[in-house]
Amino acid sequence: MKQGDTILEFKDYCMGFRIDGETYNLIDRLSFTIREGSVLGVVGESGCGKSMTSLSVMRLLPPEAIVQGGGIFFDSEDLLSKTELEMESIRGRDIAMVFQEPMTSLNPVYTVGRQIGEVFKIHRKDMSDEQIHSAVLDLLSRVGISNPGERINQYPHQLSGGMRQRVMIAMAIACSPRLLIADEPTTALDVTIQAQVLELMQELQAQSRGSIMLITHNLGVVAETCDEVIVMYAGRIVEKGLVTHIFDNPSHPYTQGLIASIPTVSGDSDELYSIPGTVPTIEHFTEGCRFAPRCEHRREECSRGVPPVKTVEPDHEIACWVLGGA
Numbered sequence: 470m471k472q473g474d475t476i477l478e479f480k481d482y483c484m485g486f487r488i489d490g491e492t493y494n495l496i497d498r499l500s501f502t503i504r505e506g507s508v509l510g511v512v513g514e515s516g517c518g519k520s521m522t523s524l525s526v527m528r529l530l531p532p533e534a535i536v537q538g539g540g541i542f543f544d545s546e547d548l549l550s551k552t553e554l555e556m557e558s559i560r561g562r563d564i565a566m567v568f569q570e571p572m573t574s575l576n577p578v579y580t581v582g583r584q585i586g587e588v589f590k591i592h593r594k595d596m597s598d599e600q601i602h603s604a605v606l607d608l609l610s611r612v613g614i615s616n617p618g619e620r621i622n623q624y625p626h627q628l629s630g631g632m633r634q635r636v637m638i639a640m641a642i643a644c645s646p647r648l649l650i651a652d653e654p655t656t657a658l659d660v661t662i663q664a665q666v667l668e669l670m671q672e673l674q675a676q677s678r679g680s681i682m683l684i685t686h687n688l689g690v691v692a693e694t695c696d697e698v699i700v701m702y703a704g705r706i707v708e709k710g711l712v713t714h715i716f717d718n719p720s721h722p723y724t725q726g727l728i729a730s731i732p733t734v735s736g737d738s739d740e741l742y743s744i745p746g747t748v749p750t751i752e753h754f755t756e757g758c759r760f761a762p763r764c765e766h767r768r769e770e771c772s773r774g775v776p777p778v779k780t781v782e783p784d785h786e787i788a789c790w791v792l793g794g795a
């Protein structure tokens with residue numbers, strides 16, 4: 470694993486939502502770190518709180534959301550205590566984000582060149598229009614778009630899905646961010662293009678020793694891309710460790726279920742395992758272990774309270790009442 474200083478740290482971070490006058494917790498005591506130059510994968514099924522985790526870093530949570538406690542530190546500074554103005558200078562410059570569906574994040578009425586150039590206009594006031602123009606051309610070719618001179622004047626609808634995602638990446642890496650957050654950056658693309666886009670993101674971040682927080686449903690993507698992984702279930706980390714720990718020695722029943730559900734090329738798809746049930750919405754989280762209702766190892770103590778964190782091996786932890794030793 471690549472070593473480096475901690476660039477991002479979540480410390481006992483809690484957030485939830487207000488529904489009909491009552492507050493419900495989603496993210497519960499989230500603690501993890503991302504090191505400089507490394508790629509952290511965040512996995513879990515739909516509704517586990519992955520996007521709320523990334524939007525918390527950007528301070529772009531929906532208005533109904535409520536931060537309930539803890540801290541999020543970027544370069545040792547608490548992002549939660551920054552003013553909106555301070556956040557505006559951090560977003561896009563120090564921390565950038567690539568979203569799932571580029572069509573909703575790109576503006577249909579502006580050319581891609583203008584939209585990428587906008588990032589420089591905000592963060593690099595020292596650059597002239599000419600310098601911006603050539604920097605945009607350079608970015609377009611760095612993200613593998615052929616004919617940048619022509620593409621720069623095109624509108625998002627004139628590009629394919631894969632190209633639009635490359636444009637989003639160009640915007641995100643324009644200022645060489647120290648942290649790139651990619652929330653399901655490739656699910657809208659076909660498999661070959663997905664692999665290309667991920668590889669590209671990794672390559673570009675590696676060049677500038679930037680870190681990546683990669684949010685995905687796809688464990689195959691994690692295996693190929695990440696150094697470390699956190700597995701989230703219903704707003705809590707159930708397992709975290711090096712990517713090799715998670716695949717060679719998955720130790721939480723939820724991680725074991727997720728890995729058993731990965732389709733294999735040779736496997737008989739009729740026998741593909743799937744974890745019974747679905748992730749409940751926040752109003753229906755259970756007391757104690759939130760995964761217990763779906764867990765085949767569940768025992769009485771699982772409803773007792775938040776599961777204890779157990780060290781499976783150095784740098785590899787699970788939160789479980791039953792597995793992982795005493």
Ligand SMILES: Nc1ncnc2c1ncn2[C@@H]1O[C@H](COP(=O)(O)OP(=O)(O)OP(=O)(O)O)[C@@H](O)[C@H]1O
Pocket residue numbers: 486487488495513514515516517518519520521522531533686749750751752
């Ligand atoms: N406006 C809201 N009001 C109440 N609860 C909400 C609201 N928005 C999100 N939630 C809660 O947060 C959960 C979704 O969190 P989030 O979007 O972070 O999940 P995710 O892991 O990113 O899922 P996906 O993989 O589908 O993107 C929902 O299941 C719901 O319980």
Ligand SMILES: [Mg+2]
Pocket residue numbers: 519520521652
């Ligand atoms: Mg999401």
